[in-house]
Amino acid sequence: xxxxxxxxxxxxxxxxxxxxxxxxxxxxxxxxxxxxxxxxxxxxxxxxxxxxxxxxxxxxxxxxxxxxxxxxxxxxxxxxxxxxxxxxxxxxxxxxxxxxxxxxxxxxxxxxxxxxxxxxxxxxxxxxxxxxxxxxxxxxxxxxxxxxxxxxxxxxxxxxxxxxxxxxxxxxxxxxxxxxxxxxxxxxxxxxxxxxxxxxxxxxxxxxxxxxxxxxxxxxxxxxxxxxxxxxxxxxxxxxxxxxxxxxxxxxxxxxxxxxxxxxxxxxxxxxxxxxxxxxxxxxxx
Amino acid sequence: xxxxxxxxxxxxxxxxxxxxxxxxxxxxxxxxxxxxxxxxxxxxxxxxxxxxxxxxxxxxxxxxxxxxxxxxxxxxxxxxxxxxxxxxxxxxxxxxxxxxxxxxxxxxxxxxxxxxxxxxxxxxxxxxxxxxxxxxxxxxxxxxxxxxxxxxxxxxxxxxxxxxxxxxxxxxxxxxxxxxxxxxxxxxxxxxxxxxxxxxxxxxxxxxxxxxxxxxxxxxxxxxxxxxxxxxxxxxxxxxxxxxxxxxxxxxxxxxxxxxxxxxxxxxxxxxxxxxxxxxxxxxxxxxxxxxxxxxxxxxxxxxxxxxxxxxx
Numbered sequence: 001x002x003x004x005x006x007x008x009x010x011x012x013x014x015x016x017x018x019x020x021x022x023x024x025x026x027x028x029x030x031x032x033x034x035x036x037x038x039x040x041x042x043x044x045x046x047x048x049x050x051x052x053x054x055x056x057x058x059x060x061x062x063x064x065x066x067x068x069x070x071x072x073x074x075x076x077x078x079x080x081x082x083x084x085x086x087x088x089x090x091x092x093x094x095x096x097x098x099x100x101x102x103x104x105x106x107x108x109x110x111x112x113x114x115x116x117x118x119x120x121x122x123x124x125x126x127x128x129x130x131x132x133x134x135x136x137x138x139x140x141x142x143x144x145x146x147x148x149x150x151x152x153x154x155x156x157x158x159x160x161x162x163x164x165x166x167x168x169x170x171x172x173x174x175x176x177x178x179x180x181x182x183x184x185x186x187x188x189x190x191x192x193x194x195x196x197x198x199x200x201x202x203x204x205x206x207x208x209x210x211x212x213x214x215x216x217x218x219x220x221x222x223x224x225x226x227x228x229x230x231x232x233x234x235x236x237x238x239x240x241x242x243x244x245x246x247x248x249x250x251x252x253x254x255x256x257x258x259x260x261x262x263x264x265x266x267x268x269x270x271x272x273x274x275x276x277x278x279x280x281x282x283x284x285x286x
Numbered sequence: 287x288x289x290x291x292x293x294x295x296x297x298x299x300x301x302x303x304x305x306x307x308x309x310x311x312x313x314x315x316x317x318x319x320x321x322x323x324x325x326x327x328x329x330x331x332x333x334x335x336x337x338x339x340x341x342x343x344x345x346x347x348x349x350x351x352x353x354x355x356x357x358x359x360x361x362x363x364x365x366x367x368x369x370x371x372x373x374x375x376x377x378x379x380x381x382x383x384x385x386x387x388x389x390x391x392x393x394x395x396x397x398x399x400x401x402x403x404x405x406x407x408x409x410x411x412x413x414x415x416x417x418x419x420x421x422x423x424x425x426x427x428x429x430x431x432x433x434x435x436x437x438x439x440x441x442x443x444x445x446x447x448x449x450x451x452x453x454x455x456x457x458x459x460x461x462x463x464x465x466x467x468x469x470x471x472x473x474x475x476x477x478x479x480x481x482x483x484x485x486x487x488x489x490x491x492x493x494x495x496x497x498x499x500x501x502x503x504x505x506x507x508x509x510x511x512x513x514x515x516x517x518x519x520x521x522x523x524x525x526x527x528x529x530x531x532x533x534x535x536x537x538x539x540x541x542x543x544x545x546x547x548x549x550x551x552x553x554x555x556x557x558x559x560x561x562x563x564x565x566x567x568x569x570x571x572x573x574x575x576x577x578x579x580x581x582x583x584x585x586x587x588x589x590x591x592x593x594x595x596x597x598x599x
Binding site for chain 1: 394419430
């Protein structure tokens, strides 16, 4: 009986602790939403909602849409949203297609140079991105790709890490006997990849697409270096520039940040299972 | 391995067996499927990598004007007080993140992994969600959260413990500010890895240790820790690699600069400033190489340490 009570007590304390931690992690989000509707003086005076004599002691009438109005009128937020959506979707599809094909080929097909290609992938996984920043800029300059979306899509469409992940996934999820059976039935190799292997790799396809989408959506240094025309800037650059021009306009800056963060959060909420499994698969298997 | 696939390697072997049509077809298909990725990879990774070697030995102004300087860039770099400041800041930030964030992430993972936890998926989601925000956007948030008089952190701390609302996070205490921001953003991310690792802990071993009278701390040290060690090493490495490349968070938070007295200057920020603000892509490449060599050495050490650990257990 005593151990049962202490166990229940322990469970209550643990849950209370977790609730407290969750609140700490949630407060910046709630604050972000509240701040985007508040006036500057209310930002300084209240933590979340402005205090006043409305319902529940909140001055609802002092919440306003000025931040959003300024955001849509004075900053290229729409073009930023279109740019981010375009870049993230196209890169996610291309990177997933190219690295799943390459990863599958390295896992399941034997050909001359197979070992060399595999070594290349393994070596490239550890190259840190900043090293390629300056020379990558020179390459893009030589190819005449600066200030174009190609300069962001093409380099990101061939990630070594993606090939590594898809090779691991193909080794685990695509049985050789199945491929053999398809071969005997006269199925072509490339068709076999799309009809037999790709459906079996579906969990990794979903996870990798999401990871790539998120990576491109939040990428700041790439577009900052490569793009010059403000009309082409994605959200990360558009929003970061608010800090320079409108650093006193808290509501406007936070409205822009919220508009950038919200689509990704919603996408993730819908697909979280695949995302987390994909995120950890490299670590647990590798 | 199937018999069909075995045909491939034997072609390269000493026997020179006749190439079967199936193996030939498989070889062509293999290259065909590798080709699109390989082409882009060679243009945008291998070529720049070779170019980085050349660039590091030259002084440039933008992509067009280049003068060879041999090892001059590295010589200047190792006498450059700003580079040393950037290294110091980056390393302190990395150590701070490592020793505060990872124990916290592991602790939360252990809590969430208890069998009696309800709404586990909810807690995991909430704590993980800041990882989705992206450094550029969290920098925007924390630029205001850490503001002197209006910032959320000073306001809350003031109401809770009478903290000074004028506490200058972004003016003087920039490193702690960066560590706090990244604590919010990445603790849940690391927790998810630890949670996955905890699935490798054998419940029967834990139970056996409990029956043998081992307390919770001994059970953790003897059963849980060895089981999560491989993933733990990976998380440490990932976290160090990520922290050493810190850029967006201070750069945006401090309005496109290293902040007052460059207290928030990081290695990658210095690389960016030298390469794309001052226009010396050669010096930037030299900084890139120093960072790359440092990170690769860490990766090698990690591989050796975790390799040895596996041999021991």
